[in-house]
Amino acid sequence: MEEILNELQSVRWDLLAPIAIVSFVLMIVAMVDCFKHGKTNGPQWVWILVIVFVNLIGPILYFIFGRRSE
Amino acid sequence: MKQWTILFKKEFKESLRNFKWVWIPLVFILLGITQPVTSYYLPEILKNFGGMPEGVIMEFPMPTAPQVLAETLGQFNQIGILVLVLAFMGVVAGERNSGTNIMVLVKPVSYTAYMLSKWAHMTLLAFVSYLSGFLIALYYTYQLIGSVPASDVVSGFVVYTLWLLFVTTIVLLFSTIFKSTAAVAALTLGLSIILSLLSSITPELMQWSPGMLASHSYYLFQTGEANDGLWLSVVSTVLLVVAMLSISVYIFKKKEVATHTS
Numbered sequence: 562m563e564e565i566l567n568e569l570q571s572v573r574w575d576l577l578a579p580i581a582i583v584s585f586v587l588m589i590v591a592m593v594d595c596f597k598h599g600k601t602n603g604p605q606w607v608w609i610l611v612i613v614f615v616n617l618i619g620p621i622l623y624f625i626f627g628r629r630s631e
Numbered sequence: 632m633k634q635w636t637i638l639f640k641k642e643f644k645e646s647l648r649n650f651k652w653v654w655i656p657l658v659f660i661l662l663g664i665t666q667p668v669t670s671y672y673l674p675e676i677l678k679n680f681g682g683m684p685e686g687v688i689m690e691f692p693m694p695t696a697p698q699v700l701a702e703t704l705g706q707f708n709q710i711g712i713l714v715l716v717l718a719f720m721g722v723v724a725g726e727r728n729s730g731t732n733i734m735v736l737v738k739p740v741s742y743t744a745y746m747l748s749k750w751a752h753m754t755l756l757a758f759v760s761y762l763s764g765f766l767i768a769l770y771y772t773y774q775l776i777g778s779v780p781a782s783d784v785v786s787g788f789v790v791y792t793l794w795l796l797f798v799t800t801i802v803l804l805f806s807t808i809f810k811s812t813a814a815v816a817a818l819t820l821g822l823s824i825i826l827s828l829l830s831s832i833t834p835e836l837m838q839w840s841p842g843m844l845a846s847h848s849y850y851l852f853q854t855g856e857a858n859d860g861l862w863l864s865v866v867s868t869v870l871l872v873v874a875m876l877s878i879s880v881y882i883f884k885k886k887e888v889a890t891h892t893s
Contacts, residue, residue: 576774580664587657594650617661624654625717630725 584617591620600629634740638748641735646756651718655756658714659707659764666703667771670694696777697852700784703768704791707761708845712798712823715760719753719799720815723806723883742884746803750876754799761795780855787851790861793868794844798823800875807879807886841868 591612595601601608601623608627611619646652669676674691694702723746726732735745765788772779801822805815826842837843838860850858 573775576664576771577668580661580668583657583661583664587654587661590650590653590657598649621654621658621714624650625714628649630649630721630729 584620587617587620588612591623594628595623598628601627602629603627635744635748638735638740638744639752642748642752646752651756655714655718656760656763659711659760660767661764662706662710663703663764663766663768664771666706667699667768667775670699670702671775693776696772696779697783699772699776700768700779700787700852701849703765703772704787704845704848707764707791708827711761711764712795713820715757715795715799716802716816716819719802720806720812720819722749722753722803723879724810724812724815725806728810728812736887742887743880746807746880746883747876750800750803750879753803754796757795757799758792761792779852783851783855786855786857787848790844790848790851790865793865794841794848797841797844797868797872800872800879804875804879807883838863839867840864841871844868 592609595605595608595612599605608623611627612623613619615622643652671693674693677691721728723732732745736742769779769784798819801819802815805818806812809815809818823842826837826840827845828842830837830840830842830846834843834846841864843860843864847858847861847864850856
């Protein structure tokens with residue numbers, strides 16, 4: 562147990578945290594756009610699920626394929 | 632010039648509204664963070680989860696800082712370019728299909744200004760995303776592994792910028808030629824993959840090719856010196872970019888005149 566705790570402490574969390582922050586920001590931006598813009602290819606609720614549950618690439622998939630312009 | 636500025640602002644606003652200015656840089660930043668981090672932790676990950684039999688001693692050497700930068704550019708080259716191409720495949724074709732470009736083109740707007748504003752905006756967005764991802768990667772590499780001489784970093788960065796410029800120009804060209812955005816994406820990605828593959832298989836024959844630029848920038852990171860044929864591929868890329876731009880403007884004019892007079 563102690564060993565695991567030590568190893569966890571040696572991980573550079575300050576450098577790993579930005580990954581979580583950036584992907585969280587991406588998720589929020591995609592969610593806001595999905596609700597406000599409202600026009601999607603396919604049902605909107607599926608895209609909300611994709612944005613929230615598909616890790617990292619969900620929001621990107623929404624912006625590329627899910628968002629309908631005009 | 633005034634027209635161009637207005638059109639450029641229009642493009643810029645549109646991309647702000649559909650969040651392209653947010654999510655594309657964020658994707659590059661994410662790539663720029665994850666690559667150095669995975670390179671750094673890979674030996675440990677393999678040690679813990681590799682399922683190595685007891686007693687097997689394997690030493691995984693820590694990658695050098697230039698190597699990590701080159702790997703990051705490799706990520707940009709795959710996922711980064713994929714994202715850029717998919718984001719911009721409809722730059723001309725999409726507007727033509729939905730008919731929104733008519734709203735702009737009924738006014739006395741020069742076709743050249745219209746196309747150049749699109750190209751400039753697309754290139755600027757690609758460049759800013761690449762720059763932010765690269766700076767983050769540089770910071771992480773410095774924190775985790777070590778430093779690379781600044782001059783090597785800058786020259787490698789500039790050389791790779793040219794390759795991105797080449798790719799965005801292909802997107803514009805194909806987007807003017809083809810109606811379907813899927814064809815634009817598939818052909819651009821296919822062409823860039825073929826160019827990169829050919830230049831790694833037969834570097835001697837491909838000295839002129841823009842596909843060599845990526846490996847030239849890796850070489851610059853590693854050694855700080857220009858590899859043979861760097862200038863040849865730089866010059867040919869610049870010429871190709873100018874040629875493709877002129878061809879796309881020409882094709883666009885011809886197509887638009889044809890649709891408006893018929």
